Amino acid sequence: MAGGLGGADTAWAAPGTDRSEVTGLTVEHRTDPLGVDAERPRFGWRTDSAVRGRRQLGYRIRVAGSHLSPYGEIVSAWTVRDGTLHYRAAVPANTTATLRIPAAGPDAVREGRTPLSRVSGVEFAGFADGTANYRLPSGRYELTAAQG
Template sequence: HFLLQPHLDPTGRITQVSAAYESPYGRIRSEWTLDGGGAALLYDVQVPANSEATLRLPAASADAVREARTPLAGVDGVRFLGHAEGVASYRLPSGSYHLTSRLR
């Protein structure tokens, strides 16, 4: 189990980050880009097999995070943990995710 919690640059100068780590279970990948003048966060993540992650993602509301056109909480195996102080939290099973989070 691991935590994914991207932090956005409050100055707005950093608009893209990419990182990967070779864990004992496989590659963990986290990559985000600000889009639309900071209105949305595009977030790609890979959770290796036999693993799960807690995702804490900046989001305007509980339903602002989507995988394709589906609310993330509606994706098989994903569990919504809550939304507080502009952050939506989820438990993610292994897999690759291409997420969009509306920030405002």
């Protein structure tokens, strides 16, 4: 799957017009990692600024990847904002996907206002240890998952 870390947004303490940037993005000490199998992955980055004394106050991590399969493009991307996971997926025509997504409960995963388990064609496969499991038919999905 191509991709890896999609980027990081930062909040800065010192005002200014310089071009501050985030560089050296890693997960588990690897750049562009594939198949990270860590319950609580470690993210790393450097911040570069021409303004003396500038420091980072906050961050938001976005992760994205895609793969061009023989059936079409597979997309998986997420970010967390205000305690809610925002997840975007594309499942190619004539295929299905298994989705395992952390959530506060089975009905916490939604497409719009609808619980994902009630979306036509989606099969709810269970909830255990803070993770909801689904089988997704082909299509594009914009999901949210409230975190516990």
